Amino acid sequence: MEYRYCGKSGLQLPVVSLGLWHNFGNATPFSTQEEIVLHAFDKGITHIDLANNYGPPAGSAEENFGRMMARELKSHRDELIVSSKAGHYMWSGPYGDQTSRKNTFASLHQSLKRTGLEYFDIFYSHRYCPEVPLEETVQALIDIVKQGKALYVGLSKYPAHLASQACDMMAEQHVHCLIYQDRYNMICRKPEAEHFNFLRDKGVGFIAFSPLAQGLLTNRYINGIPADSRVYKEGAFLHKEDITEEWVEKARRLNEVAASRGQSLAEMSLAWVLAKEYVTSVIAGVSSIRQLDDNVAAADSKPFTHDELNEIDSILGNSIVR
Ligand SMILES: NC(=O)c1ccc[n+]([C@@H]2O[C@H](COP(=O)([O-])OP(=O)(O)OC[C@H]3O[C@@H](n4cnc5c(N)ncnc54)[C@H](OP(=O)(O)O)[C@@H]3O)[C@@H](O)[C@H]2O)c1
Numbered sequence: 001m002e003y004r005y006c007g008k009s010g011l012q013l014p015v016v017s018l019g020l021w022h023n024f025g026n027a028t029p030f031s032t033q034e035e036i037v038l039h040a041f042d043k044g045i046t047h048i049d050l051a052n053n054y055g056p057p058a059g060s061a062e063e064n065f066g067r068m069m070a071r072e073l074k075s076h077r078d079e080l081i082v083s084s085k086a087g088h089y090m091w092s093g094p095y096g097d098q099t100s101r102k103n104t105f106a107s108l109h110q111s112l113k114r115t116g117l118e119y120f121d122i123f124y125s126h127r128y129c130p131e132v133p134l135e136e137t138v139q140a141l142i143d144i145v146k147q148g149k150a151l152y153v154g155l156s157k158y159p160a161h162l163a164s165q166a167c168d169m170m171a172e173q174h175v176h177c178l179i180y181q182d183r184y185n186m187i188c189r190k191p192e193a194e195h196f197n198f199l200r201d202k203g204v205g206f207i208a209f210s211p212l213a214q215g216l217l218t219n220r221y222i223n224g225i226p227a228d229s230r231v232y233k234e235g236a237f238l239h240k241e242d243i244t245e246e247w248v249e250k251a252r253r254l255n256e257v258a259a260s261r262g263q264s265l266a267e268m269s270l271a272w273v274l275a276k277e278y279v280t281s282v283i284a285g286v287s288s289i290r291q292l293d294d295n296v297a298a299a300d301s302k303p304f305t306h307d308e309l310n311e312i313d314s315i316l317g318n319s320i321v322r
Helices: 030-042 060-079 101-115 134-146 160-172 190-194 196-202 245-260 265-274 289-300 306-319
Strands: 003-005 012-014 016-019 047-049 081-086 120-125 150-156 177-183 205-209 279-284
Touching: 003 279, 012 016, 012 279, 016 030, 016 289, 030 060, 030 289, 047 279, 060 101, 081 101, 101 120, 101 134, 120 134, 120 177, 134 150, 134 160, 150 160, 160 177, 160 196, 177 190, 190 196, 196 205, 245 265, 245 306, 265 279, 265 289
Parallel strands: 016 047, 016 279, 047 081, 081 120, 120 150, 150 177, 177 205, 205 279
Antiparallel strands: 003 012
16 A cells, blocks of 8 residues: 655555445444455555444444444554544534534534544544634634644535635644545546645645545446445435436446556546545545455556546546536
């Protein structure tokens, strides 16, 4: 596994991180989940990405990970970077959603309890919330670091100019914003125009979520939708309407480019993200050890030629969102 420094910090992250958004709630047998997480750790994936609402039901991914920590990983706590987040809907009433100081602290305390951890390595504000003053959310993050409840803090899904302001506010109080997390893959390239410049200027690392576009940028749907796909699972954000004939044709052609490079499409898709100078790590989700091993191989990928990059862009064409 390759490890990269996260922006201008001393923290190194594995280029492939593991996300527990799907497949780690109570709908998946605990033994399957634990096998995947332990295998990931054996492969050098030292960074596990969680959030309060991962499941289903919400909270169960943190609880299940907490069980794994207690059973198998306790003695490896200092070899692990565990992140969690607050900001999306979690419980009813005025304090179970959004990014107020009240919600951020209550959610953090609940997440620490569910995971059984004394602190998170990274704690994120999960989204920008226009109803809440930016200063309030940022102050909560600063205080979380100062109270030792997280070693580092980060932001996810913030408009670039507000994320930039938030980083400045943290710096004024001697807290460095470690990392920014957003969707980034061969289809969704928005962070290139909107975020990369300010992140580089401020020395903040970038971690890409959904680097495989939830499986679209793999060979998973080339021969139809498999019965065990996330498409058919509770709380799915990938829908069968997303898997059009037009898309499948593009995926087939991308798969050919990957094959000509001696890779699977998943491996090539992750390598494409990691080839960007400013990316620290990709957070890939998986439903099996086979997928995990496939994804880990991206860490050793060969560089892309200009012709390959042009071929990818021409296949994707109007699917690319900038
Ligand atoms: N900050 C945020 O708001 C935010 C939002 C979304 C995600 N995230 C983080 O990012 C993580 C990853 O998101 P994601 O799950 O959407 O990521 P993804 O890596 O784009 O998609 C993962 C899915 O792709 C399929 N897959 C993975 N590897 C494969 C392979 N080698 N071959 C074939 N299919 C493969 C699997 O689908 P099946 O399950 O169908 O097999 C897997 O569950 C999350 O777990 C979470 O930690 C953060």
